[in-house]
Amino acid sequence: MTGYLAKRLLWLIPVIFIVAGLTFILMHNAPGGPWDRDLNARQVDPTAQKLLNEYYGLNKPLVNQFTSYLIGGTNTTTHKWVCGLICGNMGPSYRIRGMSVQQYLFKPPTNRNFFYSKFGYSIRLAFLALGIAILVGLPMGVISALKQNTWIDYINLFVATVGISVPNFVIAIFLIIIFASTLHWVSIVPTSWDELNVWILPGLVLGFGVLARTARLSRATMLEVMRMDYVRTARAKGLTERVVVVRHMIQNAMIPVVTFLGPALAGLITGSFIIETMFGFPGMGRAYVTAISQRDYSMIMGTTLIYAVLVAIANLSVDFVYVLLDPRIKLTE
Amino acid sequence: MEEQATSTTPAANVASLNEISTPRRDLLADAWYRLTKNKGAVAGMIVIALFILVAIFADKISPHNPLQLNSGFDYLPPFWVKENAAGHAGNPNFIFGTDTLGRDVLSRTLYGARVSMVVGIFPTAIILLVGTFIGLYSGYKGGWIDNLLMRFTDVVYAFPDLLFFIIVMISLRDTVIGKMLNGLFLLFLALAIVNWVGVARIVRGQVLSLREKEFVEAARAIGASNRRIMFKHILPNSLGPIIITAATTVPGMIITEAILGYLGLGLRPSTNPQDFFLTSWGALLLDGQTAINTQPWALLFPAICVSLVVLAFTFLGDGLRDALDPRLQGTQ
Numbered sequence: 001m002t003g004y005l006a007k008r009l010l011w012l013i014p015v016i017f018i019v020a021g022l023t024f025i026l027m028h029n030a031p032g033g034p035w036d037r038d039l040n041a042r043q044v045d046p047t048a049q050k051l052l053n054e055y056y057g058l059n060k061p062l063v064n065q066f067t068s069y070l071i072g073g074t075n076t077t078t079h080k081w082v083c084g085l086i087c088g089n090m091g092p093s094y095r096i097r098g099m100s101v102q103q104y105l106f107k108p109p110t111n112r113n114f115f116y117s118k119f120g121y122s123i124r125l126a127f128l129a130l131g132i133a134i135l136v137g138l139p140m141g142v143i144s145a146l147k148q149n150t151w152i153d154y155i156n157l158f159v160a161t162v163g164i165s166v167p168n169f170v171i172a173i174f175l176i177i178i179f180a181s182t183l184h185w186v187s188i189v190p191t192s193w194d195e196l197n198v199w200i201l202p203g204l205v206l207g208f209g210v211l212a213r214t215a216r217l218s219r220a221t222m223l224e225v226m227r228m229d230y231v232r233t234a235r236a237k238g239l240t241e242r243v244v245v246v247r248h249m250i251q252n253a254m255i256p257v258v259t260f261l262g263p264a265l266a267g268l269i270t271g272s273f274i275i276e277t278m279f280g281f282p283g284m285g286r287a288y289v290t291a292i293s294q295r296d297y298s299m300i301m302g303t304t305l306i307y308a309v310l311v312a313i314a315n316l317s318v319d320f321v322y323v324l325l326d327p328r329i330k331l332t333e
Numbered sequence: 334m335e336e337q338a339t340s341t342t343p344a345a346n347v348a349s350l351n352e353i354s355t356p357r358r359d360l361l362a363d364a365w366y367r368l369t370k371n372k373g374a375v376a377g378m379i380v381i382a383l384f385i386l387v388a389i390f391a392d393k394i395s396p397h398n399p400l401q402l403n404s405g406f407d408y409l410p411p412f413w414v415k416e417n418a419a420g421h422a423g424n425p426n427f428i429f430g431t432d433t434l435g436r437d438v439l440s441r442t443l444y445g446a447r448v449s450m451v452v453g454i455f456p457t458a459i460i461l462l463v464g465t466f467i468g469l470y471s472g473y474k475g476g477w478i479d480n481l482l483m484r485f486t487d488v489v490y491a492f493p494d495l496l497f498f499i500i501v502m503i504s505l506r507d508t509v510i511g512k513m514l515n516g517l518f519l520l521f522l523a524l525a526i527v528n529w530v531g532v533a534r535i536v537r538g539q540v541l542s543l544r545e546k547e548f549v550e551a552a553r554a555i556g557a558s559n560r561r562i563m564f565k566h567i568l569p570n571s572l573g574p575i576i577i578t579a580a581t582t583v584p585g586m587i588i589t590e591a592i593l594g595y596l597g598l599g600l601r602p603s604t605n606p607q608d609f610f611l612t613s614w615g616a617l618l619l620d621g622q623t624a625i626n627t628q629p630w631a632l633l634f635p636a637i638c639v640s641l642v643v644l645a646f647t648f649l650g651d652g653l654r655d656a657l658d659p660r661l662q663g664t665q
Contacts, residue, residue, distance in 0.1 A: 011487065018488050023500055030504035165647035166640045167588045169595060173618070173629070173636045181629045270493050274592060278622070289596065292503060304500070307493050315490070 005319065012312050017070075019308045020085070020301065024066050027297050035094075056094065069301070090302035095294050101302035105284055119306075121193070122276070122283035126268040128199055129207030130261070137211040138257065141218030142250060148223065156215060163212025169274045172205040193282060202279045206272055210264045214257055221253040228252075259321050266314030270307045364573075367656035374652020380645035384638075387443055388450040395440035397427070399611055400604060407435035410630045429634040432620050441612050442634050448517065448600050448613035449642055452590040453583045456524040461579055463525070464532025469563055471533070472540025482533060489530045498523050498589060502598040515601045515610055520593065524586050535578050539571035573657035580650035584643040591615040591639050595622070614639050 035044045035052055044052070053059045057068060067073070069091060072084035083089055090101035108116040115124055137160075144156040163171070179185045179201060186201055193199070225231065226249060234248045273285030280286070284303060291299035368374050387394065397403075409430045412423035423430065429438040471479040501523045505511045511519045543549060544567065552562050593599035594615015602612040602620075614635040621631035 026504040
């Protein structure tokens with residue numbers, strides 16, 4: 001089994017390489033370059049553009065650019081060898097002067113801890129969304145199963161179906177219209193993200209899909225578990241209904257839910273860019289969308305790679321969690 | 334026969350029990366029967382049919398020209414709003430209000446149905462064709478093509494879909510391909526490249542289990558050719574999962590189009606009245622987004638339409654799954 005997992009881990013390397021290569025090729029085909037301003041602003045003049053291109057090595061052949069990005073190369077001005085992606089260096093941002101991509105994404109503002117960096121903000125939002133999803137979705141599923149085919153079950157199922165099929169930014173629009181425009185409970189683009197109440201709406205919206213999936217999954221597994229022999233045995237032993245439900249049903253029904261949380265978390269981190277842009281959230285997702293419109297090549301490369309690695313790790317984590325939870329499962333090819 | 338059926342002797346009664354009295358149905362007719370018994374699926378089909386009609390006849394049923402700028406009527410809220418933040422009142426002529434340029438939101442939304450319907454159906458047809466063929470071949474023959482498929486799948490699964498679409502749309506938008514059909518063609522291509530793998534994998538899995546079955550062995554024993562076994566024996570038996578996959582990919586495609594449109598990367602809204610595809614729901618959401626604080630109404634109608642269509646396809650997909658594979662009922 002360790003062999004299998006090691007193989008899966010090693011397979012990560014070519015995957016990252018291919019993702020990086022594909023992104024790199026496609027990005028350099030993109031019309032416009034990092035020095036273009038928007039149409040109204042004054043453009044950077046050609047000589048300055050040439051110097052900038054030389055400084056960042058953008059005048060070199062594509063293959064050289066790619067290898068120096070991945071492995072490293074000599075700096076054009078200082079002539080010192082700089083290590084590339086393999087050391088975690090994602091290169092300088094073309095737009096935010098004097099900052100490398102990893103600094104921009106991972107470095108918090110002064111006097112703040114890591115969780116106030118762009119990445120930290122996104123992580124916090126993702127965990128908040130996951131927390132909301134579990135705390136609401138799991139009870140929804142369990143209650144639905146215990147009261148199968150009653151009105152409460154139908155309402156839960158309907159909410160879950162909506163959450164699974166309707167994309168979260170559309171749900172965000174509905175919630176904004178209800179809570180911000182009509183009821184005036186929250187403002188849509190808050191000035192400060194230090195207060196908790198402004199996090200609730202983006203967190204809920206982001207987590208809604210996972211919430212719905214958790215509810216449906218836990219309902220389905222609960223219904224399955226409820227018919228198991230060991231549940232009947234537990235009742236026959238004379239255990240109280242509460243103990244039967246909590247200890248025998250819910251604990252076993254949790255297994256598929258737990259295995260689904262890894263990819264769900266990755267989905268929350270990577271899927272947040274629209275929600276972040278919508279709510280003006282200072283996270284990595286919004287940095288990604290901004291980088292796209294500004295053609296900040298190195299920033300796009302960096303964020304795409306981080307996203308790809310997160311997704312790959314999350315998918316891999318499912319295998320680990322399976323083995324931990326269910327000793328009967330043996331992983332072989 | 335006639336005499337036997339009408340006679341009342343006990344022996345004839347027993348004999349009539351051996352005859353199948355209901356008309357025989359093949360597998361698909363059976364599935365169709367189960368599907369029509371599923372309320373959610375039927376409702377889904379009705380909604381989809383309605384939106385297809387809207388898409389086809391958008392030019393006939395729109396109350397206004399979707400491109401016409403109604404000066405003096407810009408930025409109207411829907412008709413039920415008495416007074417919005419800017420002091421405008423709704424106008425019953427423009428049921429769902431107007432956008433920043435004074436174009437009728439209802440008419441634009443009706444035209445937007447065209448894009449969503451086409452995006453839902455056309456790439457799905459491509460991926461079904463390509464995916465089924467490659468899945469069949471790689472499952473049946475194995476070898477290098479199978480290995481290649483599996484490795485390609487790994488890469489596709491590793492690349493977050495949406496990021497791939499975004500990068501493709503940005504980088505190829507201004508090329509010749511990117512300009513075809515106002516950018517829709519490139520979107521079809523990108524959607525197809527990512528999604529055919531799912532179909533191919535499903536078909537491959539089906540083939541791997543079916544090719545060991547007795548009926549395939551029997552076919553081989555009487556000397557059927559590989560092609561005959563593939564298309565006459567294995568393909569019809571894996572149709573169920575193929576149809577289910579198709580039904581479940583459609584809403585994903587529609588959502589992707591809406592997201593890309595919302596990021597300004599989908600269909601380019603056209604101002605040429607000759608164009609068939611004028612605007613999409615995603616693009617309408619992007620338009621509405623600019624005034625989300627004061628005028629969220631412009632977002633409401635396209636958002637409802639996206640939700641309705643996606644929900645309809647989801648219900649139909651669930652219904653199809655239950656109908657084609659009753660063993661799976663209620664597992665998801």
